[in-house]
Amino acid sequence: MKFATKAVHAGARPDPATGALTTPLYQTSTYVQESPGVNKGYAYARGQNPTREALEDGISLLENGKNGLCFASGVAAIDAILRLLKPGDEIVTTTDLYAGSYRLFTEIFVPAGIKFRFVSFEDPEKLKEIISDTTKLVWLETPTNPMMNIIDIAGIAKTAKSHETLVAVDNTFATPFLQRPLDLGADIVMHSATKYLGGHSDLIMGAVVVNDDTLYQKLKFIQNTCGAVPGPNDCFLTHRGIKTLHLRMERNCWNAMKIARFLSRHSRVDQVNYPGLESHSGHELAKKQMSAFGAVLSFDLKDDRTETAIEIMRKMQCFTLAESLGGVESLVGHPATMSHGAMPREERLAIGIKDSLIRLSVGVEDADDLIYDLEQALD
Numbered sequence: 001m002k003f004a005t006k007a008v009h010a011g012a013r014p015d016p017a018t019g020a021l022t023t024p025l026y027q028t029s030t031y032v033q034e035s036p037g038v039n040k041g042y043a044y045a046r047g048q049n050p051t052r053e054a055l056e057d058g059i060s061l062l063e064n065g066k067n068g069l070c071f072a073s074g075v076a077a078i079d080a081i082l083r084l085l086k087p088g089d090e091i092v093t094t095t096d097l098y099a100g101s102y103r104l105f106t107e108i109f110v111p112a113g114i115k116f117r118f119v120s121f122e123d124p125e126k127l128k129e130i131i132s133d134t135t136k137l138v139w140l141e142t143p144t145n146p147m148m149n150i151i152d153i154a155g156i157a158k159t160a161k162s163h164e165t166l167v168a169v170d171n172t173f174a175t176p177f178l179q180r181p182l183d184l185g186a187d188i189v190m191h192s193a194t195k196y197l198g199g200h201s202d203l204i205m206g207a208v209v210v211n212d213d214t215l216y217q218k219l220k221f222i223q224n225t226c227g228a229v230p231g232p233n234d235c236f237l238t239h240r241g242i243k244t245l246h247l248r249m250e251r252n253c254w255n256a257m258k259i260a261r262f263l264s265r266h267s268r269v270d271q272v273n274y275p276g277l278e279s280h281s282g283h284e285l286a287k288k289q290m291s292a293f294g295a296v297l298s299f300d301l302k303d304d305r306t307e308t309a310i311e312i313m314r315k316m317q318c319f320t321l322a323e324s325l326g327g328v329e330s331l332v333g334h335p336a337t338m339s340h341g342a343m344p345r346e347e348r349l350a351i352g353i354k355d356s357l358i359r360l361s362v363g364v365e366d367a368d369d370l371i372y373d374l375e376q377a378l379d
């Protein structure tokens with residue numbers, strides 16, 4: 001079955017009691033038992049809820065996985081995955097990481113005895129030099145935020161396999177419409193479903209998809225034991241979101257490509273970071289492992305000053321100033337003072353985040369209006 005068909009029908013289960021086409025919102029904490037221990041497969045809603053189950057099945061189908069699990073947020077999903085490890089185990093990950101993941105790793109899991117190595121994955125051969133028997137997990141995201149660097153998932157997975165190291169990919173930016181890490185050899189896919197899967201900037205949600213039964217059972221145990229589960233209402237909305245994922249992503253990516261081309265021709269713009277541009281270092285790899293180039297991009301200015309960037313962002317009317325991405329509406333952010341504000345300036349500059357860097361999450365509005373907005377703000 002092709003992606004669009006799957007997206008519309010993934011996880012759908014008409015209500016057995018009424019035939020309601022759409023999986024109902026089972027707003028309940030518990031389930032009636034016929035006699036002690038005898039139930040219809042649901043005992044208590046932390047363990048499972050049919051609305052959540054339909055969403056978990058849906059996301060897992062889109063990722064070509066066997067089992068899905070949903071969490072109260074993207075970071076709760078990451079937290080659950082890292083709980084697979086024990087003190088002394090090592091995680092190899094990248095310097096170019098979502099700021100919330102970095103904070104979770106260094107502030108919660110380092111004190112708990114997990115070791116981390118931060119490297120640049122732009123050359124997948126790097127992993128060969130540093131991977132060891134204590135490396136239990138490789139964690140990566142691609143495209144990265146906000147530089148949109150592309151990491152070779154298949155290359156990393158090949159090296160990791162030879163050491164029996166798990167590979168987890170944060171697939172939030174690409175979504176399964178553009179990239180399916182399990183098909184490329186990864187063991188675990190993670191999402192902040194808050195972003196494109198939900199797609200309407202109205203909820204917080206996390207997801208994990210795996211192919212291996214043992215791994216699934218361990219994660220399911222963690223999900224129920226630690227309890228960071230989403231409520232049924234957010235599951236219902238996310239499930240509604242994924243039905244139009246392919247439509248939204250097509251328009252998001254098309255708009256982003258047009259905007260990237262416009263910006264790369266503008267006299268005030270210095271560099272545009274978008275893997276769809278031939279000039280981007282990850283362009284060839286992106287063409288290979290993704291079906292389009294995503295809808296987040298960043299650019300910096302020839303006048304590389306925070307004040308200049310802020311002045312331009314203030315003039316924008318179609319792009320709303322806010323954290324987050326992946327919704328139907330276009331958003332703009334300033335990494336140096338927002339997402340990466342806590343990072344020392346030298347470290348930030350070393351990964352390419354200049355003072356004037358502006359990040360766009362391109363929505364599904366009319367591309368002409370978005371370009372006109374950028375044009376008047378830049379002029």
Ligand SMILES: *Cc1c(COP(=O)(O)O)cnc(C)c1O
Pocket residue numbers: 073074075076098100101141145170172173191192193194195204205206
């Ligand atoms: C937003 C985000 C997260 C965290 O997800 P929440 O739903 O906000 O907890 C993790 N990874 C990436 C790439 C993100 O953009």
